[in-house]
Amino acid sequence: MPEILLDIKNIIYTYGDYRALDKVDFAVAAGEFVAIAGRNGSGKTTLTRLAMSLIKPTGGHIYFQGENTATMTPADMSRSIGYVFQNPDRQIFQGTVEKEVAYGPEQLGFSPDTVKEAVRQALNMTGLTELAGNFPRTLSRGQKQKVAIASAIAMRPQVLILDEPTSGQDPWEAQSLMDLLTKLNTQGITIILVTHDMEIISQYTARAVVLEQGHKVFDGTPAELFNGNQPIKKWGLVPPAAVALRQELGSLARQDESNLSDLLGCLLKQRSEYNA
Template sequence: MPEILLDIQNVSYTYGNGKKALDGVNFTVTAGEFVALAGRNGSGKTTLTRLAMTLLKPVGGSIHFQGQSTAALTPADMARSIGYVFQNPDRQIFRDTVLKEVAYGPEQLGFSQNDVSNSVNWALSMTGLTELTDSFPRSLSRGQKQKVAIASALAMRPKMLILDEPTSGQDPWDAQNLMNLLTSLNKEGITIILVTHDMELIARYTGRAVVLDQGRKVFDGLPDELFGGSLDIEAWGLVPPAALALSRRLPGVHAKSAAELVELLGSAIRQGRERYA
């Protein structure tokens, strides 16, 4: 049975202004999962991930990672187990070369010089940044900066990555490259929690979707079930992927992305031409 990594039980959080951000949320993630965390703005997604990293502390309930309570742990403690990638990579990039940036985390965690070198080289290789080691990170493209942030997290050898809207502001090509990278990392055994507003990414790449609305968990299951048409997801501020919604109106077609829909329709047209040639 897969190991439970993150166990959030009946967690609530209220900000200083009295706004309740989370109300009795239960959320468990097992090793090897690729989970999407979705919901409209203000639903509690980012608050939940910040609680997981102990950047915030719950006012009610409990959080455990690998069976250990996080109540007394600091963000530095959690960085050994969970890599957190912010929506804006500029918020976590501050060194003058890609190599130094990626090395910062393992150095701060006390890795030996040999372990730092091995971890950095592995992280750079996994993210395709090996040729950019001497580059100034802030001069890179948005997509490359995001990869630097991911490599910096990977270099600390975490069991889990949490990414907050990592494709925001990227063109479709960079977004696809990033999602392919996350898929590869997941196949390597790294557990992924993807915070996203992009329903196509959820349908195409993730194995499970968790939806928050007004601080409560309202859905936890397969993306196919979320977008299957039996749930009023619009009430939660979600809209099904256009390609998926359209394909369900076409007999024999089930596409999770626009690219897949175009490919399936093209194949159907070719088959029709061959049949009547």
């Protein structure tokens, strides 16, 4: 059985009198590709910030590899968990892509040779090698997001948390980014993806956790989430196009079946009356 890396136990978090998370409980095992979904304000980003110790829970506990993170700092967590913000400009501040990617490993105390190799590998994995000398802020939104991911994986984390990484990107950039995350996952990095994009959940992730008004309301596979038995519209989620089409065709088929049954009943009644 895979090792439990991140174990979230009955987490409560309040902003003043507002309870943003209310007894949320779930665990993430090594090698998983998990989506955290929910409408705006459901508590998704708050949950990931808690996981990184950027903020501390009002109640409950978070464990990483069995160790309580209550006394851990964001710097402590960054040794094991990479965090990519929704807006990559929030975490890019070096003069070149190469320097940006090297910053994290340097802060963690990697040796110069280890930093150099970590940067080389991260740039190669993200397809940014040819852009190593570029000023990051001149890049496209998708390229900036890859710089942020390269910066995270250069620190060699076990887990990568990404907050709405495809927002503001065109479909080609979004697909390229998701293909990259899939590759990283197959190479052993656990992925936790915060997203409102149900197409991405259905195509790329193996598990979805849905939050609604601070509560966990679903935890299962995308197939279970979109099988028509879950109140996803109530949770503010829009089903993937293929799922919506399948459900609509199923509805039409049921209507046609009902109409056919009524027609057959009329014909049988007419035949009975004629034979009489």
